[in-house]
Amino acid sequence: MPRRERVAVLAAGVATPIGQDLDAFWSSLLTGASGISTIERFPVADLRVGRGGEIKKLTRVTRWTGVPDCRATRLLVSAADELTAQVPLGPADVEPARLAVVVGTALGGVEEGERALAGEGPRRRLRGALYDAPGHNLARWLGARGHVLTVSTACASGATALGIGADLLRQDMADLVVAGGYDILCRFVMRGFDALRSLTRDEVRPFDRRRSGLLLGEAGALVLLAREADAGRRPLGWLRGHASTGDGSHIAAPDPDGRGLERAVRLALAEADAAPGDVDFVSAHGTATPLNDRIETAVLKRVFQAHAHAIPVNSIKATMGHTMGAAATLEAIMCLLAGRHGQIPPTRHLEVPDPECDLDYVPGVARALRPRLSLSTSLGFGGCNGALILESA
Amino acid sequence: MTTAVATARSGPRILAPAIRAVGFVSGWGKGPGAIPADARVAAGGQDVVPLGRPAVEGERFRRATRECLWALAAIEAMLENGAIGRAALAGDRTALLFVTAAVYGASNRAFIERSGGGTHFAYTAPAVVSAEAAIEFGLHGPAALFIGGPPATLRAIWYAATLLAGGSCDRALVLAVETFAECADLYARARRRGAPPLVEAAGCAWLEPGEGRLELQVRWSPRDSSTGIEARLGETFACAPLAELAMWRQDGGAGDLRLHGRWRGEAADLTITKGGA
Numbered sequence: 001m002p003r004r005e006r007v008a009v010l011a012a013g014v015a016t017p018i019g020q021d022l023d024a025f026w027s028s029l030l031t032g033a034s035g036i037s038t039i040e041r042f043p044v045a046d047l048r049v050g051r052g053g054e055i056k057k058l059t060r061v062t063r064w065t066g067v068p069d070c071r072a073t074r075l076l077v078s079a080a081d082e083l084t085a086q087v088p089l090g091p092a093d094v095e096p097a098r099l100a101v102v103v104g105t106a107l108g109g110v111e112e113g114e115r116a117l118a119g120e121g122p123r124r125r126l127r128g129a130l131y132d133a134p135g136h137n138l139a140r141w142l143g144a145r146g147h148v149l150t151v152s153t154a155c156a157s158g159a160t161a162l163g164i165g166a167d168l169l170r171q172d173m174a175d176l177v178v179a180g181g182y183d184i185l186c187r188f189v190m191r192g193f194d195a196l197r198s199l200t201r202d203e204v205r206p207f208d209r210r211r212s213g214l215l216l217g218e219a220g221a222l223v224l225l226a227r228e229a230d231a232g233r234r235p236l237g238w239l240r241g242h243a244s245t246g247d248g249s250h251i252a253a254p255d256p257d258g259r260g261l262e263r264a265v266r267l268a269l270a271e272a273d274a275a276p277g278d279v280d281f282v283s284a285h286g287t288a289t290p291l292n293d294r295i296e297t298a299v300l301k302r303v304f305q306a307h308a309h310a311i312p313v314n315s316i317k318a319t320m321g322h323t324m325g326a327a328a329t330l331e332a333i334m335c336l337l338a339g340r341h342g343q344i345p346p347t348r349h350l351e352v353p354d355p356e357c358d359l360d361y362v363p364g365v366a367r368a369l370r371p372r373l374s375l376s377t378s379l380g381f382g383g384c385n386g387a388l389i390l391e392s393a
Numbered sequence: 394m395t396t397a398v399a400t401a402r403s404g405p406r407i408l409a410p411a412i413r414a415v416g417f418v419s420g421w422g423k424g425p426g427a428i429p430a431d432a433r434v435a436a437g438g439q440d441v442v443p444l445g446r447p448a449v450e451g452e453r454f455r456r457a458t459r460e461c462l463w464a465l466a467a468i469e470a471m472l473e474n475g476a477i478g479r480a481a482l483a484g485d486r487t488a489l490l491f492v493t494a495a496v497y498g499a500s501n502r503a504f505i506e507r508s509g510g511g512t513h514f515a516y517t518a519p520a521v522v523s524a525e526a527a528i529e530f531g532l533h534g535p536a537a538l539f540i541g542g543p544p545a546t547l548r549a550i551w552y553a554a555t556l557l558a559g560g561s562c563d564r565a566l567v568l569a570v571e572t573f574a575e576c577a578d579l580y581a582r583a584r585r586r587g588a589p590p591l592v593e594a595a596g597c598a599w600l601e602p603g604e605g606r607l608e609l610q611v612r613w614s615p616r617d618s619s620t621g622i623e624a625r626l627g628e629t630f631a632c633a634p635l636a637e638l639a640m641w642r643q644d645g646g647a648g649d650l651r652l653h654g655r656w657r658g659e660a661a662d663l664t665i666t667k668g669g670a
Contacts (some may be wrong), residue, residue, distance in 0.1 A: 004559070097612075106518065108540065114505055116579070125585040130539045131519070135658050145613050148659060149548060150540040154520045161538055168554050171407055173609065188505060192514030202510075243561070246536030248527035252515040260533060263485055266559060268536070287560055376593055382520025383527065383538065 004271055004393065007166040008226045015075045015083030015350025016052035020060045021082050022032050025330075028319065028367045029345035032188040033273040035320035036204075036215055038192075042187050049199035052185050053217025055322030057194035064180045065143070069121075070128050071184045072109055073137040073162040075220030075326075082224050085234075088322060089142055089176065096145035100174035102165040103135040103150055104157025104181040105325035106380065111186040118390040134182065145166045153244055153317060153382025155285075156220065157181050158328030159388050163242025168225050168393045176230075180222035183324035187230075189216060196252070198289060206286035206315035206347050207293045209354035214287045215312065217321025221329035233356045238391040240373070241272030254292065254379050258299040262376060265303050268387035274373060276304045279389075281344060281371035283331040284361075285379050286315020287322055290339035296377060297357045311367060314362045332388050335374035339392020342370035408551070408558045409665040410565070411603030412646070414475025416467050417451075419442050419594035421627065425471065427641040432627035440581055442493035442627060443574040444593040453528075458516050461525040462571045467568060467595035468526055474642075475599060483531030485582035488556050490549040490564040492539045494656070497540035499575035517524045522570060527545040534562050539631075543654020544611065544661035546634040549650075551609045551663070553600045563601065569596040569631040593629035596635030605667045613661050622653075634663075 014021065017035025018028035028035070035053040045052030061067075067077050089099060089266035108131025116125040125135060132150040139148040143149060143366060152158045157346045158181025165179030183189075193199050193216060200213035225239065226232075245267070247260035254261070269276065284296050301308045316334060323330060338344050343366045350363040398576045420442030421427040421435065429435035436442055446459040473481060492553060500517040501510065502581040515521055520538055527536070535556050541546040546569055553565035573580060580591055622637050629636060634652045641650055650665040 028425075070660045105540075110501060113501055117505055119504065123582055126579055129498075129501075131497070132545070132657070133492070147548065147611055149545070152519050152538045152540050153536070154518055164537065164552065171555065173551075188501070188517075192504070192509075192511070192517065195509065195514050196511035217669070242539050244535060246524065246527045246532060246534070248524070248531060248533045249530070251524045252511075263533070272558075292614065381515060381518040382524035382538075384520050384524075384538075 005170055006228055006238040006240045007169055007186050008228050009232040009239060010224040010226050010231060010235050010367040011083050011086035012223045012234065013079040014333065015055065015058065015078035015331060015390050016330065017055050017217055020078060029316055029334060032346065032348055035217065044190060046192045049194060049201055052215050053323065054185055055218055062249040068128060070109060070134060074136040074213055075182050075184060076103065076134055076138040076219065079220035079222045080142060084371055086230050086265030087224055091143065094176050096143050098175040100146035100168050100177045101135060101139040101142065101144050101148045102161045102177060102179040103138065104161035104201065105131060105150060105152055105183055106157055107135040107183050107189055107324065109183060112186050114186060114188055117193050136146050142178060153261040153384035153386060154382050155324050155388035156244060156378035156380040157325040157330060159193060159218055159378045161180040162239055162329060162332060163244060165225050166239050166242060169225060169275055177225040178222055178331040179225055181325040183218060183326055184260055185216055185218040200334065201351040203254055204288045204318040205287040205349040206318055206352045207354060209352045211288040211290060211293060213289055214317065215321040217323040219323035219326035219330060220322055221326045221333060222332065223329065229337055235393050237339055237393045239388065240391050241268040241389035243267030243271065245385045251382050254295055254381060258295040260383055262299045262302055263361040263377060263379065264385040264387040265375065268389050272389035274389055277307050278373050279375050281307060281335065281338060281374045282311055282313040283335050283374060283376040284313050284315045286317055287316065292379060294356050297359055300359060308359060310360050311357050312344050313369060314345060314347045316345055326355060328376060328386055330375045332390055335376055335390045336392055339371050342368060344369050372392060406608045407554055407605040409603050409605035409607035410554045410557050410600035412598060412638065413601055414471045414477060414599040415635065415642050416470025416474050417596040417636055418466055421581045425636065426641045428626050428636065430625060432589050432592065432625055434491040438456040439590055441573045441577045442592040456512055457525055458500055460570050461522050462572050463566060463595040464522050465529050467570065468530060471560050471597040471599055479530060480525045486563040487532050488535040488539050488553065488562040489523055489527055489532045490531045490553055490562060490565060490567050492549045492569040492668040493519055494542045494571055496522055497518060497569050499572055504575055521585050526568060543633045544656050544659050547609055547654050547661045547663040548593030554607050557600065557630065558618050565600045566597055568597045569599065569635050569655055571630045571632050573603045576600040585668045589623055593633035594629040594638040596632050596639065598635055598638055606653055606662045607664050611633050613658055614660050631653065
């Protein structure tokens with residue numbers, strides 16, 4: 001595979017349970033602040049688990065004029081508000097036809113469907129239930145008139161969105177791309193994961209021998225991508241490689257050998273023209289389900305071989321829950337912030353090592369290290385896998 | 394800080410894929426030959442022209458949704474169209490790009506309105522439709538899922554061309570499925586009066602490295618008029634470009650290929666120019 005041009009990550013914006021701007025997000029990751037709480041926005045009394053990474057109030061944007069009453073859209077707009085504070089994207093800054101939007105989601109506007117079926121709101125709410133509605137709402141808010149894409153590779157969506165955004169730039173189909181992911185907590189998804197018995201009543205403990213499942217969270221996360229030659233400012237870093245693959249193994253569970261994830265990692269490394277030994281840090285999907293963490297560990301050992309034990313690996317899902325479509329984008333941003341600040345956020349609640357998960361997972365406290373090249377991995381329903389190779393500025 | 398960016402340029406042109414086979418099934422019947430001359434007349438007042446549930450044997454499919462089964466049927470139709478055996482598809486050199494605007498609607502609604510279990514919840518994920526196809530045909534290569542109407546399908550074709558040109562795969566399937574019957578009452582509430590009928594459909598195109606040039610352009614025009622294919626076919630959301638592709642192949646596949654799609658005010662045009670430049 002020929003090496004492709006690296007793509008600059010010019011700016012980022014987040015709306016998360018642990019902070020609604022990059023500074024708060026980053027400091028919470030380092031200090032171990034928890035975004036997990038009892039869910040208050042909708043009834044959960046009938047569920048086995050009623051906790052998650054819920055954003056209690058969106059505080060960054062105070063005026064929602066012209067923005068639909070759709071929580072998913074508002075998470076995206078909140079993240080975009082931070083992003084555009086760093087790099088303006090008005091018509092004087094970028095030709096609207098050359099500004100593209102690529103967002104990833106597992107759930108789209110499904111809550112709008114729940115509300116419409118409950119008889120709430122106007123007839124047009126049904127259009128908002130389609131999974132591409134929040135992405136189009138974001139494009140409208142940004143004034144973007146280029147390509148507008150929604151991708152849905154389940155919980156790997158935030159990685160696929162960044163990769164396709166980079167390809168739009170490499171093929172000169174846009175000059176700037178706002179790319180990222182989002183998903184919200186709602187009855188639909190809480191009921192679903194409750195039925196799957198995937199949610200833990202304990203803490204989320206990635207790679208710990210006692211791990212017993214995940215908690216869900218909600219977030220919006222966006223980055224601004226540009227061709228390196230057009231960057232015009234010091235970027236946060238670069239997206240060097242991406243791949244999304246399918247397991248073709250099971251509709252809900254990952255391939256037990258992780259072959260699809262391994263292919264994604266190897267393809268992303270090849271696109272980045274990087275060798276396994278070049279990678280300094282891995283942001284794992286790390287959901288804290290027994291199967292996921294064991295599979296990821298095995299894949300990392302196969303890819304990195306003797307080098308695997310020397311690479312720090314973390315998971316930030318214990319801090320704010322699994323934010324589904326937003327997770328991979330948040331983790332990509334975390335990789336770049338780690339390079340900027342010279343710190344690797346810890347894996348929270350990892351206390352008892354698992355013999356099957358024997359890599360260096362950065363337990364306890366943040367570690368002083370400035371990774372140059374990072375790998376971020378993601379997995380999702382439908383056997384979806386995503387891998388990103390990120391380079392710090 | 395102001396980012397200096399060039400003004401809009403003409404659409405980029407990339408190496409186009411060759412189209413080896415196309416399968417298409419719809420509420421009108423199998424293949425492009427079943428598509429009527431006028432969808433409204435042929436629908437005879439039906440708001441939704443359904444596909445029903447395909448007859449697929451096997452215990453593995455007992456709980457699969459009919460949208461999953463139509464994904465398999467579309468791929469089978471494509472193999473038949475190209476006179477290709479199943480074995481040619483299997484492996485990690487086949488990319489699968491799935492497109493849909495609304496196929497998850499039926500499962501989502503059922504899960505919202507009834508108390509469904511974990512397996513039912515899994516089937517609400519759009520990615521599970523393409524996962525069933527990947528499992529059945531042994532597809533382990535690059536994969537992505539685009540949500541949206543016809544422009545999303547055109548972008549999936551573009552992305553397939555990108556993967557092929559970059560050497561990430563040897564062949565790429567662009568698969569689309571749309572079902573409407575379970576949500577017919579909701580569509581009746583949400584759609585404008587006099588709209589063409591919704592026609593359930595599934596299609597799949599087999600793309601491989603080619604020699605022509607591909608160009609994809611978008612513009613935003615809320616008043617962009619209906620396309621000819623919609624008047625004939627009815628509304629099939631993401632499946633419409635694959636119906637056009639099937640008709641083009643049925644007509645001999647000569648000359649340049651032009652596909653058009655519109656959705657939410659976005660109009661997209663994809664052109665494949667044969668023989669380079």
